[in-house]
Amino acid sequence: MRPRASLNAEPGQISAWLQAVAAGDQRAFRRLYQATAPKLMALLIRILGTEEAAEDALQDAFVKIWQKAGSYAPERGSGLTWMLTVARYQALDMLRRRRPMGSIDDTSVETNAALAERAALQPENHEETMQTLTRIQDYLGDLPRDQRRALMLAYFRGMPYRELAQRLRVPEATIKTWVRRGLARLRERLKERP
């Protein structure tokens, strides 16, 4: 039986479920899945590119969540952040295992123009693409396009600096500067909001 999807869980509730899961509570695990799987799935599709790969990663991530829930420390951050982090690391591991260097399809972190073009070609994805684009703009503001792209490639593809430099055809020191500017901008933007 499929758990009904629900995205309305309070952050404190997710934390409480995680603590119950750490004690082996299968019912809490089911509710945690109901509440968070669609959020994790969105991230995994963004990283891995296909629904099939994302579902494999989602299973692996929830196995880890079941096994490692005891290591979640509520005082260090929200339950959802911890789960997104587990899922992202899981997906990046899969991505690194399967990709030869430089063969990445980075459509989900393309430039604004490329995103708009892709959205036009794939109407069913238009709304999602535009929403994502708006959010990224919101967080990274007026960063130059290449700087934003470097940060997004690092986050959604887990690319190390050397690989990013090859990908974007600029010196590694330049990439490092771009990413650090992106990080600083993100930190400032998040500081401005509660």
Added chain:
Amino acid sequence: MSHSDCDSEQAYLAAEYVLGALEPEQARMVGERLRFDAVLRDEVAAWEHRLSALARDLPPRPPRSGVWQSLVDRLGFDHWRQQLWFWRGMTAASMMATLVLAALMMVGPGNSPVPTLSPADTPLYVSLIRDETRGVGWLVTAGPDKHELRVKTLGSYQVSDHKSLQLWLHNPTGELVSLGLLPTDGEQSFVLPTNLAQALSDRATLAVSVEPPGGSPTGRPTGQTVSIAPVTAETGAETYSASLSDQS
């Protein structure tokens, strides 16, 4: 969260570690440091939180239904054995349902209907907390694993804006622990951590006290106790619960 300062080299290192921008050997060294460097751990946690902002707002994408079933199979959650134990426990559950119905009838007409009892939700622990002076109360039920406590308000409890009602568990060893704030109408569920779930037994009592908004600031009741009620457990419930535990 953390005091991460983006101007510090260590903060950048933490951020780059989270991003995955470090070379494998460098990432491994940071991983080693994290085992004993609490400040760096704080930085990493802070950056995990910040960078997750890029993921939190993605439009949700529900996975297909087969994913949950595959996950359950993979983790070895043993449904048919649980269902077997459920049927063995049905006699106990039926008696408890009768007790729940009786509890509702005691409060009088005009209350919400008896909650539907489904196999997964069959209550085996129950407590009826009543405030005699106001003629309202709460029906508290918990399933065999005791990790989820359901509270149904019987009637509508009027409480001042400057007060809240807090539910306490008084276990047989004399320990008094907070279970959370009570709803003043409708229903609410509490997920209990293992230590509290273990403390919930037929020798425990529940109490309700009037506290400041948000609950007692001291971890002990500070205001008037409006009601105390015992927890009742159906015979065989502990056996059923222990059997389920043995399966895991």
